[in-house]
Amino acid sequence: MTPYPEQPWHLAGQMYLSLWLAPRGDLPAVAAGTQPVVAFGRGVVGAAWVVYEQDSDLHYNELLRAVLVRDGSRPRACITDIWVDSEASLSGGRALWGIPKEMADFEVGRADVVEATASSGRRALAATRFSQSWRLPGQWPLTYKVAQTLDGRLKTSRASSKATLRFARATWTAPTHSPLRSLGRRPPLVSVALRDFSLRFGA
Template sequence: MSETEPFPPEPWDLRGRMHVGLRQVRPSRLPRWPLPDGVRPLAVGGRRLLLTFCVDYSSEGTLAYRELLVALAVRQGRRIGCTAVAVWVDSEQSKAGGRTLWGIPKEIGEFAWEPGAGPPGTEHVRLRAPGTGEVRAAFRPGRTLPGRLPIRTRLLQEVDGEVLAVPAHLTGRPAPARASFRPDPAGELAFLGEGRPLLSFTLEDFRFRVGFRPPRERLG
């Protein structure tokens, strides 16, 4: 990437450590996020499936930054995927690239990411941003499991009126984790305070490739 380019070209090869959560939430508790044309939420038992990612991207990858991303499980015809609906990063390059390349609605937030009070290994993340107020999260990973967990999906996003199936390939060393969120009850992420995630895990030493090699795949 040259000094005159606002963000790196795709695909991005990212590295680092992340905490992942899967939860079910009543539709009435969620904001009315806009979805790409023809893309619908995936309903399970009348509830929406949400994935949360708290990520510390290291300088070993394309960009180094921190991120809190909420993705909604969706379908487009018979295709199942995710749509990133609420995202905060602490990098202007990541914000510009995510929005321009893939239609990911990234906003700028202020992160604190550090060990804190609690059992050994507990990690605390704090986000402050307009609209969210203060969101606090705590993660306590267990013992790392053998092998690397592979995850492949498509982010169904809209860019300039076109629906893209953005390829995302992630691998990492998984560890089951306990996770808790304390969002501002008046903020945009208040729903994260409801109950416990169905599944929480940490990915150590992850490798994440997102984006296209030409040609791009267009869905509509």
């Protein structure tokens, strides 16, 4: 028996997401066989805190950074940095999809103003304050593909989700030693909370 669920994973919970237009020099390395989508010297970077709960296959916290890339002419998301507090999630993410998960400790609030921190060992990774505001009516579907490197090859995985959207204001900070230090150099272009989302990830 594997120490993690077989794919696809069915997940649900809360996500707090920010997007930046980052200078090319601030973009992290992406999966081999893909290229960052860059216009006027800037690429799209997203970072998110995720709380997987409710009827998820696994319950855990997550902090990730991803870059909008292209595989040929096809747009993809490439997860470049990611931390979780679940050994099963770490093992499954790496083995099934080539997602480079690491372990971390988390504190994530549960209110309209969400404060979140993550640290690896005794080293802080990032801290964020999300102030949620008005909500868009209905639930919003989103289908996309994630491109990673698995066993030396490009691995593309499908994700389908649905969530209630609330706009937010977010402040990100990260110490100089953190891989996420560039996120604190400028405010996000936009931030949203994906409340009570459902997600199907993988084949």
